[in-house]
Amino acid sequence: MEGHITIQRKILEWEWYKDANTFRVFIHLLITANWKTGRFQGVEIERGQRATSYQMIASETGLTVKNVRTAIEHLKKTGELAVNRHPKFSVFTIKNYNLYQSTGSQPAYETAVNRQSTGSQPATIEERNKEINNNISSDEDICQNSAKNDIYITIRELYNSVCGSYPRLVKMSESRKKAIKARINAGYTVDDFKTLFEKAEASDFLKGKNSRDWRATFDWLICDRNMAKVLDGNYDKIKREVKANETEDACSVRLW
Numbered sequence: 044m045e046g047h048i049t050i051q052r053k054i055l056e057w058e059w060y061k062d063a064n065t066f067r068v069f070i071h072l073l074i075t076a077n078w079k080t081g082r083f084q085g086v087e088i089e090r091g092q093r094a095t096s097y098q099m100i101a102s103e104t105g106l107t108v109k110n111v112r113t114a115i116e117h118l119k120k121t122g123e124l125a126v127n128r129h130p131k132f133s134v135f136t137i138k139n140y141n142l143y144q145s146t147g148s149q150p151a152y153e154t155a156v157n158r159q160s161t162g163s164q165p166a167t168i169e170e171r172n173k174e175i176n177n178n179i180s181s182d183e184d185i186c187q188n189s190a191k192n193d194i195y196i197t198i199r200e201l202y203n204s205v206c207g208s209y210p211r212l213v214k215m216s217e218s219r220k221k222a223i224k225a226r227i228n229a230g231y232t233v234d235d236f237k238t239l240f241e242k243a244e245a246s247d248f249l250k251g252k253n254s255r256d257w258r259a260t261f262d263w264l265i266c267d268r269n270m271a272k273v274l275d276g277n278y279d280k281i282k283r284e285v286k287a288n289e290t291e292d293a294c295s296v297r298l299w
Contacts, residue, residue: 049143059117064106068114069123071104076137086129091140094132194227195220198236202261205240208250212261222265229267239264239273246278 059065076093083094101108118124125136195215251258
């Protein structure tokens with residue numbers, strides 16, 4: 044990508060200069076914003092704006108989505124940036140964009156137009172539309188995958204924080220993710236998993252106080268049939284001993 048922006052040394056005094064993430068996001072949006080007005084998916088995108096998403100900015104800058112959101116909030120708070128949300132993208136507006144586009148006596152806009160006439164001007168809104176359209180589906184996939192991973196991480200941390208009497212869960216294997224996904228698709232929520240773990244931690248029977256010293260595991264708890272029984276209260280403060288001929292559920296895991 045060719046072209047340039049104008050940044051004065053006075054930026055050294057800017058309050059976000061030493062905040063690496065905020066500075067990076069601002070500069071990135073500054074150099075990727077559209078240099079002339081255009082349209083994208085029926086929305087007018089003016090000079091100094093960019094149609095994109097938090098996930099895409101994270102991908103382009105190497106930051107996390109959380110870091111990008113924090114940086115954007117900083118810039119909005121101090122008046123450098125405005126954000127308008129749309130169903131599939133957001134429009135990020137660099138305020139005072141023209142201050143960064145002047146070079147000497149010739150305004151940067153005129154310089155950009157001249158470069159455009161020679162074919163060297165990069166990425167106007169029209170030129171970027173194709174790129175955004177190509178990336179929008181993958182961007183949505185990234186968002187969906189991120190949300191799924193957040194659920195797995197949340198459930199793992201819930202289990203480790205609540206079920207202190209059980210072995211710590213370290214690896215979220217594909218089989219465990221598959222089981223969790225199946226429970227979520229069946230209508231269970233994160234709160235249901237929290238209740239499941241709280242009941243498991245409160246149950247002496249599930250922690251091994253039974254005639255065979257059997258104890259539940261994470262894999263046993265998230266099995267469909269077992270999760271339902273625990274949530275139904277079948278193991279709440281249970282004091283009976285397992286009968287000699289009683290077999291474990293098909294989803295149970297032997298520890299001996």
